[in-house]
Amino acid sequence: MLRLLQIEFQKLWQNRLSKILIIGYFVLLTSIALIAAIKFDIGPIKFHLAEQGIFNFPYIWHFNTFIASFFKLFLAIIIVSMVANEYSNKTIKQNLIDGLSKKEFISSKFITVLLFSAVSTIFVFVTSLILGLIYSNYTEVSIIFSELEYVLAYLTKHIGFFSFCLFIGILIKRSAFALGFLIIWNVIEWISYGILFWVFGRKSSTPDAIAQFFPFRSMSNLIDEPFSRLSAVKAVANQVGEQFNFDYTVHWYELSIVVIWTVLFIWWSYVLLKKRDL
Template sequence: MLRLLNIEIHKLKHNKASKVLIAIYFLLLTSIALVAAIKFDIGPIKFHLAEQGIFNFPYIWHFNTYMASNFKFFLLLVIVSMMANEYSNKTLKQNLIDGLSKKEFVLSKFYTVILLAALSTFFVFMVSLILGFVYSDFNEISIVTTDLEYLFAFFIKLVGFFSFGLFLGILVKRSAFAVGAMFIWFIAESFIKGMVFWKFKANADDIMRIFPLEAMTNLIKEPFTRLSAVKTVAKQVGENISKDFSVQILDVAIVLIWTAVFIYLSYALLKKRDL
């Protein structure tokens, strides 16, 4: 495993575009902290976003993982460009000539996916921990360690998403086309979702949750309606927000199954091709 991972790290270190994208990605993750600086002071109206409880433990784990997951597109570009470079630079063929099997090649890419997802999760954990201890009203260990499953869900979400990108990168061989294919799939799922809700209504969510991107989305649901301030406003206009925000085991299982499918299809496709 370490041998295969070292090969990929070496390639990333010598790829300027990948290094820039990775740097932008982690800068964006750090930018979550800038939310704390958002203030509105208009006459008698004073609003400080950090004081609305978004950085309170344990809510911060939900909020930050949800926000951070919106930046995953930048690492997707790293994954698909990584595969595109293998074809354009003919390093894939050279690796196979040097004795790397096709199975080891796919595994080396998958290990890179896991590494990038793990680094992202650790980074979000550290940023959240710092922001939480600075702004949270609750710092008891029992409260701090509550809802840490959102970090696990964030990790699984990234692994699944990047595995999908890896498969598309191997399938179409060009990074722009791979990103385009991901966008087309997203549009297709959105269209199917609209049709399913129109036809089945009550059972629509149960049907849609088996689709890959929908399953990844369901891992970390939007956190905004969980805020007490939002619930108070909703009650004032006659709305009662009743929603389960927890990480569902079924959604985790679905994403893991899709991850295995994407990695297997990547290997099957590479094995079938004459390189």
């Protein structure tokens, strides 16, 4: 495993674009801390975002993992480019000639996916823990370490998404077209979701029951939007006669769906590579 990881690390670190994207990704994750500095002082109106409770335990686990998930496209570009470069530079063929099996090749890519996901998760966990200890009104140990299922959901979501990127990269072999396909696939899912609403009606639960098995949709379902949990948002909603009764729980079956997709993406990547004439 270490040998495979070392091979991938050398390839990534020799690529200038990959280094820039990796550094940029973690800089953006760190920028979450800058949210605490957002203040608006307009006459009698004084607004400090950190005082709205976004960094309170355990809410911070939900908020930060949701926000950090938007930055995963940076690593997605790296993974897709990593696979595309193997074909364009013909290093995949050379690796196979040098004795690396196709199974080991896929394993090395998946190990990279796991590493990116794990490092990103640890980084978000540590950042959230530090911000929470600084700004949270609740610092009891039992409260700090409650709702950590959002961290698990974050890890699972990223492994699933990066595995999808790996599969698309092997399938299409061109980074620009592979990234374009990811966007197109997302559009296809939304169109399909709209068709389901049209067929079954807006009040039916069937569209959501079916759409939860879509790849992107299943990953998105792991971490629901956290903003409607804020007391300030609820207060505004109550004033206009609205109430939020959303389920923010990370369910085991939602995690299972993404895990199954992950296994399928890696398996399909291996089968595709095994049958392809390089």
